[in-house]
Every structure is written in structure tokens, then in C-alpha cells.
Amino acid sequence: MENITLSINGRNITCPPGTTILEAAEQHGIQIPKLCYHPDLKPFGACRLCLVEDEKAGRIMASCVTPVAQDMSILTESPRVNKHRRNIVRLMIAEHPESCIFCSKGNRCQLRQIAAKLGIGETNLYPMPNYKPLEQANPFIIRDLSKCILCGKCIRADHELVVVGAIDYNQRGFKSRPVALHDLGLEHSDCTFCGTCVSMCPTGALSPNNTRYVGTPQRESRSICGFCGVGCSLSMGVVDEQVIEVNPSHISDTVNGATLCVRGHFAHDFLNASERLRSPLIRKDGELVSASWGETLEVVARRLLEIKRENGPQNVAFLGSSKCTNEENYLFQKIARVVLETNNVDNGGYVSGQSLLNLIDEKTDGGYRIQPLARLEKEDAIFVLGADPNHSVPVVSYYLKRAAKKGIPLIVADPRRTELVDFSSIWLRVFPGSDLELINALAMLLYQKKAYASDFIIQFTEGFDLYRRGISSLDIDRISRVTSIDVGTIEEAAELLHGKKVAFVVGHGILQQRYGRECLEAIINLSLMTGSLGTEGAGLYILARENNQLGAQDMGAVPYGLPGGQSLSDDLTRKQWERVWQAKISPDQGLNMVRMIEEAEKGNLKALYIMGENPLRSLPQPERVRSALEKLDFVVVQDILANETAEIADVVLPGAAFCEKGGSFTNMEGRIQTFTPVVVPPGDAKPDWEILALLAEKMGYSKHYSSLERVREEIIGSVPMYADPGGHGYTPWIRETSEKARFRPDGKGDLIPFSPVVSTEDEVPDDVYPLTAILGSYRYHLGSGTRTSRSKRIQEFDLKGEIEISPKDGTKLNLHDGDAVRVISRYGAVERGIRLRDGLIAGLIFVPVAFNDNDSRNLINLAQLSRHDSLGWKTCRVKFEVTIQAQRDKGT
């Protein structure tokens, strides 16, 4: 269709048909007042402030809902338009209460801004405030609906962007307001407290619930969320060097657009917690006491070098952080490898099964790391496995729900009825740990129907013959029994995948399970078989739990590789790094996080330097971890918060949180996002990169990192994935550097091998521990909850993390909502209240992690992930201790 030409305020403008007058005007720098319009929401036409006049037709119309037409002559500020606009604003203000003066929206209130622009002071109308009771029962959102102008943005944001549907209009006319079901408080609704509606609200009708009145922030600066691997772009409001408010940054091309989740929006108040570390501490006479930076770093340098000299480099280990920046992890592993000469370096991403992702890099030579989440809304089909993104990575769930609403088939494999199931085409209620069998069965059915991408397989893969023999020999009835899914449902799912390029969305429910590695191999096999890997808009989306899980790995904070995913065992690569670092690098793979603990237990490790991780709270069997750490001669903890591990350290170094320093994070899509400090660190705390640079100097390392730029330059110059071809700053996305150039259109790339088909061992009934516990997250906490449990708002919400059990088990065990149980595994126990929950089959229970100092870790065995004898960290066998019924029966 031909472009349309019109005039706006006398300027000739050309734009495609379908463009609204408002969009056409804004694209050409002409601003029109608006209150109910937002570019990410469907136009609504409620506020009528965007009125414009077509002087040819003599018509006045709302520009946000009216498409351009050929030869229109639009005036945005004609006397008629301005008169109408002024009247609308006067009526809105007349309906407003007098509390504007202490409204925390302050001068950011768009109604006030527009009124000021139109020169409206006194309305000269009889005030008719529409008083509504203030709602502030929850610690996140205050609703003062007296200030609501019925723009509908909150409702549309809730329905269209985050797809929750917690609020809608109630009543009509003057009484109409956006409310939750039955007009109850948000805390009694499906609201996830993502706060998206709060950021959208143009007035003070919705505002964040701050613990004290702080008014308008003195300044707002951009940053990146420090919680999960989505890497949302934030705008942080600051008063007196404290972050008091967080909103989406509302800049273009961010992963989150106008949305956030409850953690990003409201849990950053942990930054102001009293537990923040403010000065270096050294243990003297058994007590941690304040000391100067000089003295503390002197002790750290001396002790680490002594231990290396006396016991050998293998006795020193470094645990880096999936939360610290790329630059910090790069320096951290460099100090380990170059100064202490050890490959004993890992990062906290191990807990989420991050190390398994090495498998994908091995198979694809580091290719296919770039997976923009925005593509999820353009897929043929989506298959979610081992993930509950509504809780773990909420912004990903918004993408998935929006995709499902558009009609894209969504298959969810999960033992629990997660919130995503309500949006799915098929729910595969897979028995915990049997995902591998399910994936193989789907491959078998697709193969039987000849529904595989044969051209793709021939051109780009190898080993299909062996693979198809493996899947052909599978027994669907056994798989149905093992997975607890009837054959018909598996067939239905296979039918949905038939002929489609599939986006496989994989969570740590897969990576943390006993057969995590084999399961990931099976998923890659299925993605090859369907021709999905390497196809734009399909392939593998691996959900990252922590904000810089990917970056820590890319920077070489892993025991098996060098920065940029390069091989430690490859002599040529290692020699290149030796030239860059001017140092000898050991070819021996180092200790991973669990092996560090195991070796400490055996007395084979003497010193551990921990940056930004809290293994005493995040690893299984915390008491075992404690006694292992207590055996060490020297423990350094560098962190932002006093925590369980810091309590037993010999030296504690106070670091700066992400918004108190500069750096970059790599999100789960492969975006490298740089940021600068928003506020200064508390007390004497310093950015981690600066602490590491000072320490390296103290240890006699000759290279001096005087600024963050120096570290960045070294990364850019030596890690091709992070190199910026322009030579200034960072590229926004990693560069895929696969030299093998797989899936080249000319078909000359190397071939990706299918992995052999393997099966799980049959589950043996366990009479002592008859139940299976699934450990999983709630959206209010991230990981082990070290930071989120320090958020005042999260504390005040007072969630108890009740254990969920099926109604059938509830009846069998005479348990009711509110009872408390002791759940016991072979390794430990937790005590919690219980909640009966539909959507769980009998014999399964769900234990939310991060509550009660993350006591759920007591239940599982501290053994390396992906070793079959470890049984994984996602599920475990448990029993209930039956003291609770007695308590209830006694009425206690």
C-alpha cells in the first residue's frame, strides 16, 4: 500500500497507512499531550487529551486512535482543540483530592505537567473529589484511587504486558475504578506485585509503598537489575545517596520494555539494609574487628601467598560470583590463574547447573549463544521444560504468555501445575526426573511419522543413523509408565511439534536434575531433528537464574575453561593466553564449587577466596559445608552483606552493589549491558574490581589496573566474544565466534553430532521415604535469598514458604492448610506449614527454596551435579513426621 501524505501544523508528512495521527506527529518531533496512550499498549482513546483538529473536515478527534488519511490537514494546538483540552483537564483536577501537595508522584505527575503547560491553576469549578479509601495493606503498592483519571493504563498493562489479569474496571461512570476481583485488596488477588501498573500510572493513584515519605527522587539514573538473568533495564530514583524507587527505564530496545517483576521493582530496598558491610574486617582473638583497607589487604595477600608457597597452588581456591560484573570475574580468575597459579576457580552459577551449558558450547563450538527473548513471540511452537518462569525469571513468562495469547502452541512439561500451564496448549505432567524419557519418546513419535527435518539433518548433522536406531527401539508403554503421562497425551504433544521449528525454553529444573546432562543432550537431539537449532526464532533458550551467570562463565570463572569459553586443555589456546598474561597456566582442570568443599573436608584445600557468593546458604547440606570451611586455614569473604559465610571468615572485604559501581553484565540472551554508578557505596565499601586490583598489586603482580577501563580494554583485546569491532565501549551483544561456522548456507560448516540415546534407571519404590519433594522458587526470592530476605518489603509481606502437598495426600495424612510438618530426607529436615494445592499428584510435595535461611538445602545431598550418584539437587525422597495432627487435634 502506498504511503499517506498529510499535513500536521503546516508540515507535510509522509507515513505508512495504519499509522495514527499521534504516532505520525511524534515521529516528526511534534508533541501532543496524552495521558492514556502508551506505545506498548493497545490504543484506548479514554482521556481525550490528544485531541487534534482536521481543519479541512472541521472535525475534532483523538489522535491516538485515529489513523492518518490522505491529505488531512491536522492542527494540534488550534483554539478549539486547546479549549476542549483545557476543559478536560479542569474537570479531572476538580475531581482530584487536595492531597497533591504530598503526593510522591510530585512533579512527575503527568496530569500536573499537562495542567502547567496549559496554564491551568485554579479550575474555577466546584470541587467534586471522588474520595476512595487509601489501600496500603501490602508492602509494595499504595492505591489512592481518588487520584485515578480512568486512563486504563494499569488494566491494559496488567492484561496485555504482564498477562496476569489481576485488575479490571468495576462499576460505571463516576464510580468506575480499576480494582481487583470482588474489590478486595491486591494481596487477595492474583497480583504478582510486578509494579508495571505503578510505573505506567500517570498520576499518584498508584505509587510504591515506601517505608517513609520520601517525595520525588532528587535524580534518576539508569542501571541493570541485579537479580535474575533477564537483565532488565532500570531507572533508579535517588534521595540523599539512597535508591528509594525503581522503575523500568523506558528506553528503546530493552529486554523488559515497560515491565519489571516484584524483585526488580520492589526488592532493591535490600541495598539500604542495616546488614550492609561498611568496613573491612579481620578476625582477631576470634572476633571480626574493623581494620583499614591497607592492613586487611596486606593480610590477605600475605596469607594466600604463604599458603601457595607452603602447600602448593592446588591448596588455594577462588569462588567467583554469578552476580558480580564481567570485569570483576575476569580479574578474579586472572588473579587465581596468574598470581596463585591455580585453576581452582568457579562461580555460584554452579548451583543452577550452569556448568552443564558447556555441553552446548562443545557441540556448537560456542555458537548460538544469542537468543533474543523478543523472538519468542514469533515462534512456530514453544516447549518449556523444567522451568517455572513466572517465578524464577518473570519477564520471560510475560513473553511466553503473550506468545500463547497470540496462538503460538505452548507445551509445558512440569510435574506441578505452574501458572504457565493455564496458557499452554498441552501440559505434560511429567514425573520429576523423567524429562529425558519424555523427550526421547517425542523424538521417537516424530521419527515414526517421518516428521523430521531431513534436509537439515543431512546438511548439518552427523550420527543420525545411530540416533534413529536408538529412538526406534524405545518402548512407549514403559516411557508412559516412567513419566506418568498417558501415551495419548505424548502423541498429542508430538502432533503439536510436527513440522514446526521449536523454541526449547529450558530451566534449571532440567540442569539441576540427576540426568541433567543427558536430558540437555536429548533436547539438543530433538532440536537438531526438528531443524530448530541455529534457526532464527527457534533453538535453545536456557534460562539463567542469576544476573551474570553467563558473564561469569564467559570471563573464565570456571575450573574447566579460559575466558571466552576457550579450552584449558588445548595447548595452542593455553599458550596464547600465556602470551597475553605473561604467565604460565596450568593445563589441569581445577576444582568446581562442590569439589572445593569436598577437598576442604579432606584437608586437601587450605585457603578459599569467596567473592559475592554465600555457599553456606546456597549449597546442600549447610552443616557439612560449614565444617568443611571451618577446616580451612584461611577464608576470605568479599561481599556486600553480612551473611552466614562471612560470619566464619578470617577476613571480610566490603564490596559495592551493582548500582554503586560501573561494569557490565551479560544476560541470558547474550546482551552485554554496561552501567555506571547510581549511588556511592556505603561506608568504606569499594567496587569489587577495585579491591581485586589493589590485592593483585599487594601480591606483587606487576600490571596495575588503575581504572575499570583498563580491565575492559584487556577483555576487549583478548576475549573475541566480547571484542568491540569499533574499539570503543562494548558491543551490546556478544559476538558468536564459532570458527566452524555451522549451518552456513553453503553447507560447508562442521557437522553437529547427535548424542546417543540413553534411558534413566527405573525409580525404585522407597518405603522409608515414600514422597518425592521438588525444590523450587517463589518470585519474591532469588536463589538462596541472601539479598531478597534483606528487603524490608519482602520481609513485611511475611510469606512463610509453606510446603505444598496434594489434596489426596492431605486427606490420607489428615493434614489441612495451616498445619505444620517436619519433612525429613536422608540428609536433613525442614519444618514448615503446609498448603494443600491442586495440580500436584499424590506422592509429590513442593518445597519453596530461600525461606527460613534456605533450610530446603538440608534435604539434598552435597554431591556434584550431573553425576548419577548425586541424585541431583532438584528433587529428593522424603517422609513426613506426624506430630502435626496431634498439635492440631489439641488445638495448639
Ligand code: SF4
Ligand atoms: S489507577 Fe492510574 S493507571 Fe489506572 S486508570 Fe487510574 S490513573 Fe490510570
Ligand code: SF4
Ligand atoms: S502489580 Fe502487576 S500483576 Fe499486580 S495489578 Fe499491577 S500489573 Fe497487574
Ligand code: SF4
Ligand atoms: S529479577 Fe529478573 S525479571 Fe525481575 S526485574 Fe530483575 S531482571 Fe527483570
Ligand code: FES
Ligand atoms: S491519549 Fe488519546 S485519548 Fe488519551
